[in-house]
Every structure is written in structure tokens, then in C-alpha cells.
Amino acid sequence: MTIDKTARIHPTAVIEEGAEIGAGVSVGPFAVIGAEVSLARAVEIKSHVVLTGRTEIGEETVVFPFSVIGEIPQDLKYHGEDTRLVIGARNRIREHVTINPGTEGGGGITSIGDDCLLMAGVHVAHDCRVGDRVILVNNVGLAGHVQIDDDVIIGGISGVHQWVRIGKGAIIGGLSKVEKDVIPYGMVQGEAGALVGLNLIGLKRAGLDRADIAVLRNAYRSLATGTGTFRERAEALGAESDSDYVQAIVDFIRSDSDRSFLTPE
Known part of the structure; x- marks a missing residue:
């Protein structure tokens, strides 16, 4: 001793x-x-x-x-x-x-x-x-x-399923059940754990300027409404964007996981 x-x-x-x-x-x-x-x-x-x-x-x-x-x-x-x-x-x-x-x-x-x-x-x-x-x-x-990346907030009485990954800067609302991977900067709400948007407040607190936030919002729309599978949309987004923040999302989706993803509503 x-x-x-x-x-x-x-x-x-x-x-x-x-x-x-x-x-x-x-x-x-x-x-x-x-x-x-x-x-x-x-x-x-x-x-x-x-x-x-x-x-x-x-x-x-x-x-x-x-x-x-x-x-x-x-x-x-x-x-x-x-x-x-x-x-x-x-x-x-x-x-x-x-x-x-x-x-x-x-x-x-x-x-x-x-x-x-x-x-x-x-x-x-x-x-x-x-x-x-x-x-x-x-x-x-x-x-x-479970893997929780930097700067994540998880609200009270929430549960995260085994093997789930939650990306950097994401926020999970209280009383949420998270059974699938959450993209970086994502916002999850509701008992069923739906991906409902981006953690805009967190992005602003982190000091991102309006231009970077606008790029992320456009990227989120592409993931939500583009053609092909979710992974195919991410691949297309990675080829089109030179934003480090967007690439962080794309790399997260490309990486290995034992779970599927929460996809944008």
C-alpha cells in the first residue's frame, strides 16, 4: 500500500x-x-x-x-x-x-x-x-x-441499448430509449428515441459560426430526403462536402457498428 x-x-x-x-x-x-x-x-x-x-x-x-x-x-x-x-x-x-x-x-x-x-x-x-x-x-x-463520444448530453431516465454508439456533440432528451446509433450532433427525443434534428444549441455553444451550422443543416436534409439507402446518402454527402463537421458525420456512418442507425424523420 x-x-x-x-x-x-x-x-x-x-x-x-x-x-x-x-x-x-x-x-x-x-x-x-x-x-x-x-x-x-x-x-x-x-x-x-x-x-x-x-x-x-x-x-x-x-x-x-x-x-x-x-x-x-x-x-x-x-x-x-x-x-x-x-x-x-x-x-x-x-x-x-x-x-x-x-x-x-x-x-x-x-x-x-x-x-x-x-x-x-x-x-x-x-x-x-x-x-x-x-x-x-x-x-x-x-x-x-456502449460508446459515447465527446460533448454528448443524455437526459434523465434515458436508457442506451448495448453496443450503441452516440456521436460527438449529440443530445438525447429525457425519458428516451436509444436502440440505434446516433449521428454526431444529432438530437434524439421521445420514448421511442427518434432522431428529430441537430443539436443546434450545442453547436452554438461550441462556437460554430452560422455558415458551418448552415452547412450541417443542409447535410442533415440530404440525409433525410436524398435517394438511396442511408449509407448511400452519406457516401454521396461525403463526396460533395469539404466541411470537417459534415465529414465527421459521414465517417461515423461509414465506420463499423453492431447496430443500425437512427435516421432523420
Whole structure:
């Protein structure tokens, strides 16, 4: 066990032999930290948190009470293989969040990027890959193998089906069921998870100028109303447009996936 001399450990916390506790880390009352857990500089673990498994947490991340991080996957195919959970820097993991490590069949790792906010009750299942600056609102559930790219927002009490990919900058409305891939910058609403447009507010907040947004809107119309299959429309769009934002959508559609796509209404 390695505990930096500047770490602040409450006397009721349980830290197993082998854990690595970095400089300036704070561990609150009744927290339990397993033998293979590694906490980077200035991580804050509040009261009654359980950290277990081969779990790495990046600097300045805060984990709030009653979260369980790194416990074994809820997958009947998991039989104790050595897998990992890697969480980046400056994340806020609120109350009652659960995050599972990977499985052998899914690459062996679950990962969360930097500067994310996981609100109360969120569940991130095995082998998920979550990017940077992602917001998961209260009681969002990510099934196994889900991929969430950077700058995505998922509204409260929404569920994402296993193997689904959600592209950069997309937004999912609350109470949505997402069973198919969502294109970058897409906006999904409704219980059935329909693709209803682009995340225009998010694009404006990201600093895109009107010309770029206009190009994206035209591209979305082409995907919605063009001839041929959805993939054929995307291929035609890629050949016609020199916009990096449009190409990001086209590349996402071209890439391999285990799911089909939500297509524009």
C-alpha cells in the first residue's frame, strides 16, 4: 500500500493493502478502497463510497456518497477475468452511481474520459467507452459496450441499448430509449428515441459560426430526403462536402457498428 503523506484519510475509512493513494487525496468516513485501486493527485472520495477492482481514477475527480465504482460486471459471461476500469481527470461522479469494469469479450476495459458529470443514479456497464465532457443526467443507464463520444448530453431516465454508439456533440432528451446509433450532433427525443434534428444549441455553444451550422443543416436534409439507402446518402454527402463537421458525420456512418442507425424523420 502506498499512501502519500499529504493524503487526508478519515480514521473510519478502510484502505486495503496494495492501494495507491496520491498526493492531496481526500478519503471520507466509511469509504472502502480495494487493493488494486489507484487514486491520482487531489482525488476526493466522499463518505460511504466503495472503490474496488483494478480501478484507476484521474486527478481532481470527486466521487460522492454511496457510489460503487469498479465492482464486477453484471454480465453472466463474466467469470472473474482480470479486467480494468479507467476514469479520467476532473470528473464529478454523484451519489449512487455504479460503474463496472470491462469483460474479456469486450476488450477488458471500461473507460471514462475527462471533465464528465455523472449525476445521481447513473449506471455505466461493462466495456463502455465514454469520452470527454459528457453529461449523463440522473438515472441514465448505459448497457454494455456502449460508446459515447465527446460533448454528448443524455437526459434523465434515458436508457442506451448495448453496443450503441452516440456521436460527438449529440443530445438525447429525457425519458428516451436509444436502440440505434446516433449521428454526431444529432438530437434524439421521445420514448421511442427518434432522431428529430441537430443539436443546434450545442453547436452554438461550441462556437460554430452560422455558415458551418448552415452547412450541417443542409447535410442533415440530404440525409433525410436524398435517394438511396442511408449509407448511400452519406457516401454521396461525403463526396460533395469539404466541411470537417459534415465529414465527421459521414465517417461515423461509414465506420463499423453492431447496430443500425437512427435516421432523420
